[in-house]
Amino acid sequence: MGAARSSPGPGLMLPGLREVYAAFVREADALPALPGPLEAEVWTSARLGALESAAPHAQARRAALGDLITCLRAAATPGARAFLAALAAIGPVEGRRAAGRAAGGLGEVAAVPWEKSLGRVVPGQAWLVQEGPLDGDRLICEFRYEDAGTRGLHAVAVRLGHGDVPSEVVIVGDVPALMAAARQAMQAELCVVQPYDPAAVGQRLRAALNDAEPGGRGGSSPHRETGTEPLPEACYPAVALARHRAGLLP
Template identity: 65%
Template sequence: MSAARSTPSLFLPGLRDVYAAYAREAERLPALPGALQAEVAVSERLGALEAAAPHKAGRRAALGDLITSLRAAGTPGARVFLLALAAIGPVEGRSAAAKAAASLPGVAVPDWAADLGRVTPGTVWLIQEGPLDGDRLVCEFRYPDGADLHALAVRLGYGDKPAEVVVVGDVPALMNAARQAMQAELCVVQPYPAAEVGRRLRAALDPDGTFPDEAYGALAVARQRAAALPER
């Protein structure tokens, strides 16, 4: 059963309809097959919020309002969104999102919600296609018990500026295509130190940086995965 609905006080009341739309869209989250799909969906919505924010203060205010609005909605989808936000969302909002989700103990969520954000890094690959294409860093991850292999793939251009940020669900297909390209002498594929990749990605994905429009949707997942890579 959902918690009683209320009209929360917001920092940016002019965006109330936007937050309401997020809460409605969240209702599809419990029907998704697993944690990865939910994280990707929530990351896309958080990316849209970040891309639209005019500055850091506006971004923080919108994030706080979204958490407040999801808590007020009190639905299963809203609680899943809050749990995902607590796991992979902006660091400054994770504690508030976790508390908001915990305040809805009677709202049922899928079993896979317990795995949100609980990933272990695997092999890291460097793919170089040419001096003008930059470095593509592919970092493999799995959920508990080795489930749901997936990867974060980030192409870094000149000055390690992100040119492409995507979450890859079919890692074998990606790496098979890369190896075929390597055999055709179109690129170089080699393992790369995870700590070095983590350092580069954490710097490249800093929230104060600039990103291609199409990258915003993957940033929340990408930052959480980059933080999971070893520091040394």
């Protein structure tokens, strides 16, 4: 009798990306060592951004997300469980339920201590920073984790250009330093900083981020079929987490 063949792995919708998913599973081994939920969410958002930036359209992005969830469930490692929990908390809405079920199916796998804190944040102060008519608006919204006080305080900062097209999306961990720098710039008359209605921030961010064209490589040329400006490449690592936070605003 011949030697038994090794299992090819779970069935996938996009089998050509099997090695990509395997790389993500290996990278997830680093998740349990991260100090808290924010670091894990930023890590997860960066991987989601890599998938989205490579996807030619939304359907391919959804297929890749489903495949990734399947591979993580099959891996059944502590890192895979943490990745699934993060996807269930802050990932694309269409994949959260499946990721949550997959994470729940790994009950015998060790959970990270911050698993239940993932995605459980409340909005705080919102700010509008205007540096000039050609620089657009920079929207900053603070968030903190429930029952954590100021620990884990962070902000989403999004720069919107003409037509509210995103040109910069970042997650800021040191909010006091960010606002101190903004106030110094205002004192030097380099910008205007003012409180902003969280509901207005939420409306603008959701419209700008949720409607962003997947698969864009940046630049100023809109897609021919949709007329939508492609999301700049540098925005992708933070966009998944920014979308989650925008969804929590009024």
